[in-house]
Amino acid sequence: MSQYIFPRRIDVRKASKQEAKVSGTIPINQLFRLGSSLHNSTGEVFVSMRFSKDEADRSLVEIETSCNLELTCQRCLEVVKVNMATQARLAMIFPEAKGDYLPLPDGMEALLTNDQCDTWEAVEDELILALPAYPKHPDGNCNLPCSTYSNVNFAELEQKDMTKPFSDLLRLLNNDVKEGDSHGSSKE
Numbered sequence: 120m121s122q123y124i125f126p127r128r129i130d131v132r133k134a135s136k137q138e139a140k141v142s143g144t145i146p147i148n149q150l151f152r153l154g155s156s157l158h159n160s161t162g163e164v165f166v167s168m169r170f171s172k173d174e175a176d177r178s179l180v181e182i183e184t185s186c187n188l189e190l191t192c193q194r195c196l197e198v199v200k201v202n203m204a205t206q207a208r209l210a211m212i213f214p215e216a217k218g219d220y221l222p223l224p225d226g227m228e229a230l231l232t233n234d235q236c237d238t239w240e241a242v243e244d245e246l247i248l249a250l251p252a253y254p255k256h257p258d259g260n261c262n263l264p265c266s267t268y269s270n271v272n273f274a275e276l277e278q279k280d281m282t283k284p285f286s287d288l289l290r291l292l293n294n295d296v297k298e299g300d301s302h303g304s305s306k307e
């Protein structure tokens with residue numbers, strides 16, 4: 120089955136009037152904003168868009184995407200593959216619109232666009248919104264040898280953390296005590 124590259128720009132006014140359906144793929148390595156959240160930018164996003172008009176004469180687009188993204192596990196920092204599928208119903212708001220299409224019905228979001236919509240940007244926005252905040256492997260599947268934890272001296276770590284931020288404060292307090300001799304918490 121051959122997949123077409125999804126057209127980057129679509130005349131969305133025309134597409135809505137014609138109730139057009141468009142589908143294709145976008146290479147993930149072309150979505151640069153999304154790329155900064157990925158472990159690897161391999162693969163592609165499958166996209167389908169269905170354009171229409173509603174009874175309020177809004178131009179609408181339903182965007183469906185699916186892809187396998189390679190994210191970074193926040194527990195072991197190794198790659199974790201995540202199946203993504205997004206679905207959104209968007210009302211296209213053109214620059215000359217002065218709020219005439221608002222408010223939007225429940226479940227409908229706004230897509231600010233010119234007549235020539237950058238569809239790749241719209242898809243990228245949907246994926247970024249759907250990214251898990253803390254991607255990680257299922258419990259117990261991380262690549263963490265037990266010894267990583269057992270070798271750590273927690274008491275030592277704690278002491279380092281505790282003394283650093285308060286050392287200056289302690290010095291200030293000591294000075295204070297010498298001058299005023301009444302604020303020191305050490306006397307209480």
Ligand SMILES: [Zn+2]
Binds near residue numbers: 196
């Ligand atoms: Zn992991």
